[in-house]
Amino acid sequence: MLLQEIGTLEWSKQEYTAKDDLSEAIDHGILVSNLAFLLSKELGKDDEFCYAMAEAGMVHDIGKLKLGKYLYGRNKDTLVIEEMKYVRMHPTIGYDILKNYEYSDIILETVYHHHENYDGSGYPDNLKEKSIPYGARILRTCDVFAALISERRYRAAFDIDTAIELMVEEVKNFDMEIFLAFLRIVNSDKFNEIQSFIESINKKNMFIKDTK
């Protein structure tokens, strides 16, 4: 199964509230933000770029909040094709929201292209390789990892080693230089604090599941 399909096709029958959705979105934003900052530093980028990536990481899925009624399809087992079309609109919707708030061009293009895959199989523009903005390639790597290691309502979190294995299987989706830098971070002391944060959000989400 393609990585981008994991987590979008299967849905739990459990009821979740809008607050649960928002809390999950915020935790995901914080995680991607921290990873994108560290990864940008590892890649030798200057402070301005690193902070832009931290900000882009926080807001990259903001378009999903507008699509809540489609994305958080309660009482449904599967996401139908029509709904998948809406899911794929979230980067452009996010871009349209953020451009009204005068976010920098680098943040806007990173959000707009954060679902492009290195082999050209992503969206919205099917960009390939170096034609994908650098920031969007950074965010793609962090976003996929963050999604895999997070507890979701429809599946348990993958452990870090399994998440990396799954990413290696689909490495055609990533810029290799960026992916290798990401592996260095995961295997370094810098990752310890991130790991504690991951454990705390997964514990919280497990608790939300248990109490439903």
Ligand SMILES: [Fe+2]
């Ligand atoms: Fe996204």
